[in-house]
Amino acid sequence: MKGHEILEKSRTSVIEAISQNMNLYGVTPSAGRLYALLFFSDKPLTLDEMKEDLGMSKTSMSNAVRTLLDLNMVEKVWIKGVRRNLYVVKEDRYQPFFDYFTTKWRTAITMNTSMIEKSIATLQELLAHPETTEETRKLAHCVIKKLDNWLDYYGWLNRLIDSFETKDILNFIPIEKRKD
Numbered sequence: 001m002k003g004h005e006i007l008e009k010s011r012t013s014v015i016e017a018i019s020q021n022m023n024l025y026g027v028t029p030s031a032g033r034l035y036a037l038l039f040f041s042d043k044p045l046t047l048d049e050m051k052e053d054l055g056m057s058k059t060s061m062s063n064a065v066r067t068l069l070d071l072n073m074v075e076k077v078w079i080k081g082v083r084r085n086l087y088v089v090k091e092d093r094y095q096p097f098f099d100y101f102t103t104k105w106r107t108a109i110t111m112n113t114s115m116i117e118k119s120i121a122t123l124q125e126l127l128a129h130p131e132t133t134e135e136t137r138k139l140a141h142c143v144i145k146k147l148d149n150w151l152d153y154y155g156w157l158n159r160l161i162d163s164f165e166t167k168d169i170l171n172f173i174p175i176e177k178r179k180d
Contacts, residue, residue, distance in 0.1 A: 011040055025071060025100050030056055031064035035073060035089065044077045044086035072096045094175060098164045105161055109154045116147045116154075123147075 015036035022032030051061045068074040073096045077086045123140045126132055163169040
């Protein structure tokens with residue numbers, strides 16, 4: 001196998017691996033291939049260049065680029081004399097993870113915490129009702145205790161998310177560069 005073929009096979013393998021794991025960011029494999037293509041490119045690419053390389057439709061390509069822009073994983077760049085939009089992978093690979101992680105988890109925590117708090121309030125009303133049986137009271141107290149444990153967990157998750165947003169997490173798990 002010639003050197004160029006080895007390089008291309010290696011590049012293709014990595015592109016495929018990245019594309020299959022981009023679902024962690026809620027991204028389709030095709031958007032993942034686009035991201036990997038931009039990662040390997042030594043220059044900014046237009047939609048047409050990406051379309052040609054990946055064989056995707058212009059609509060699919062445009063949607064994938066928009067998704068990656070929204071996730072802060074790629075950015076538009078401007079080069080004098082070029083009229084078409086050009087795209088590159090953002091240099092900071094950590095920030096998109098922080099952004100995606102915090103957004104997804106904050107949304108889930110808010111929704112779950114709200115539902116748990118409403119359930120606790122409903123159970124407390126049940127406990128306050130004079131006709132509630134002792135057996136029902138015991139069950140309600142047990143459920144409230146379990147729900148309080150969930151609220152403790154979500155409080156911990158909120159603090160973890162705060163550490164991602166402030167980047168305090170990097171004090172505990174610093175970014176380290178591989179040594180060549």
